[in-house]
Amino acid sequence: MDVPLLDLKAQFQSIRQELMSSIEDVCHEQGFVLGPRVERLEETLGKFCGTAHAVGVASGSDALLLSLMALGVSPGDEVITVPFTFFSTAGVISRLQAKPVFVDICPDTFNLDPEQLADNITDRTKAIIPVHLFGQCADMEGISRVAALHGVPIVEDACQAIGAARSGVRAGCFGTTGCFSFFPSKNLGGFGDGGVITTHDAKLANQLRALRVHGSRSDYHHHLIGMNSRLDALQAAVLQSKFPYLEQWTEKRRSNAQAYAHLFQQAGLLECVSLPVVESSNYHVYNQYTIRTNQRDQLSAYLTKQGIGNKIYYPVPLHLQECYQFLSYEKGQLPVAEQVAQEVLSLPIYPELSPEQLNYVVQTIKDFFELS
Numbered sequence: 570m571d572v573p574l575l576d577l578k579a580q581f582q583s584i585r586q587e588l589m590s591s592i593e594d595v596c597h598e599q600g601f602v603l604g605p606r607v608e609r610l611e612e613t614l615g616k617f618c619g620t621a622h623a624v625g626v627a628s629g630s631d632a633l634l635l636s637l638m639a640l641g642v643s644p645g646d647e648v649i650t651v652p653f654t655f656f657s658t659a660g661v662i663s664r665l666q667a668k669p670v671f672v673d674i675c676p677d678t679f680n681l682d683p684e685q686l687a688d689n690i691t692d693r694t695k696a697i698i699p700v701h702l703f704g705q706c707a708d709m710e711g712i713s714r715v716a717a718l719h720g721v722p723i724v725e726d727a728c729q730a731i732g733a734a735r736s737g738v739r740a741g742c743f744g745t746t747g748c749f750s751f752f753p754s755k756n757l758g759g760f761g762d763g764g765v766i767t768t769h770d771a772k773l774a775n776q777l778r779a780l781r782v783h784g785s786r787s788d789y790h791h792h793l794i795g796m797n798s799r800l801d802a803l804q805a806a807v808l809q810s811k812f813p814y815l816e817q818w819t820e821k822r823r824s825n826a827q828a829y830a831h832l833f834q835q836a837g838l839l840e841c842v843s844l845p846v847v848e849s850s851n852y853h854v855y856n857q858y859t860i861r862t863n864q865r866d867q868l869s870a871y872l873t874k875q876g877i878g879n880k881i882y883y884p885v886p887l888h889l890q891e892c893y894q895f896l897s898y899e900k901g902q903l904p905v906a907e908q909v910a911q912e913v914l915s916l917p918i919y920p921e922l923s924p925e926q927l928n929y930v931v932q933t934i935k936d937f938f939e940l941s
């Protein structure tokens with residue numbers, strides 16, 4: 570039996586007709602950049618997340634970059650984020666010649682530890698970027714308390730967390746802006762790159778709308794220096810067609826996670842692996858199902874050999890990346906992120922998995938630990 574890490578073909582086949590007809594509509598319209606389809610998607614997603622405004626952009630990375638630009642992040646400023654995330658979260662800070670300041674994570678949730686936040690705020694701190702990693706919201710009460718005390722805005726990296734919620738409040742609703750990605754492997758994935766920024770702030774939304782078109786309010790009149798970061802109508806059409814299924818796909822991811830928990834327990838594997846920990850107020854959307862084990866590399870190789878997709882998100886914490894040597898972080902400085910990076914392994918969790926496939930994954934992991 571083969572179990573890929575993600576099976577986008579299965580999802581495509583399930584809604585092929587609708588997708589193809591919406592793509593054909595765009596071809597007939599011949600309007601490809603921004604326009605009414607993007608506006609409609611922005612309205613849909615703003616309503617879904619619970620913010621008055623949503624601004625479609627070219628990627629999740631650009632959603633983060635444009636948010637920092639709109640907040641006026643400049644060379645020499647500091648922006649706080651986590652070392653255990655996709656590179657983009659920190660890369661956008663450096664793109665603006667600001668300095669990423671890394672704060673360690675909580676070992677259970679892999680998310681920013683609010684206890685360590687205050688100590689890292691200086692008078693040059695211009696923003697905090699918590700990441701809702703793998704689809705679980707960070708401790709936004711704790712983070713917001715510290716941020717408010719120091720008057721520092723929050724940019725949520727919600728790229729993996731569309732539909733995630735904490736105490737009933739959806740990701741993208743907590744910060745000054747929320748940043749989402751439509752990269753094909755995200756829970757709501759396009760046919761290429763795309764992203765959206767959510768915000769409650771009308772003025773900021775207008776600024777973001779200008780920044781995504783070279784800082785212009787009307788053609789060829791530029792009041793700001795922006796960039797080209799627009800969402801395509803084709804992507805908007807694909808995303809609009811997929812959107813009605815998002816909640817049922819999310820529920821499938823969640824029931825797969827529950828099935829895993831049951832199967833791991835039945836197989837007597839809870840001594841060998843740690844399963845994802847969900848805080849009680851969180852609605853986890855499982856963009857990834859990430860376990861921990863101290864035999865990670867061997868287990869990964871074994872699963873691959875048995876036809877089971879798996880991946881290490883993320884093997885090297887950002888403060889120890891080659892490109893960040895100039896920041897002078899040392900090994901041991903952010904111990905939780907460093908430890909976790911050695912132990913995590915993400916398993917297939919996509920909605921179309923069958924019970925037989927889930928069972929095969931767990932039985933194969935059981936075989937591995939019996940052999941080792």
Ligand SMILES: *Cc1c(COP(=O)(O)O)cnc(C)c1O
Pocket residue numbers: 628629630631654655657658700726728729749750751752762763764
């Ligand atoms: C995917 C992702 C991004 C970047 O999104 P792109 O659309 O690929 O640019 C940023 N942060 C996190 C945590 C992500 O998972």
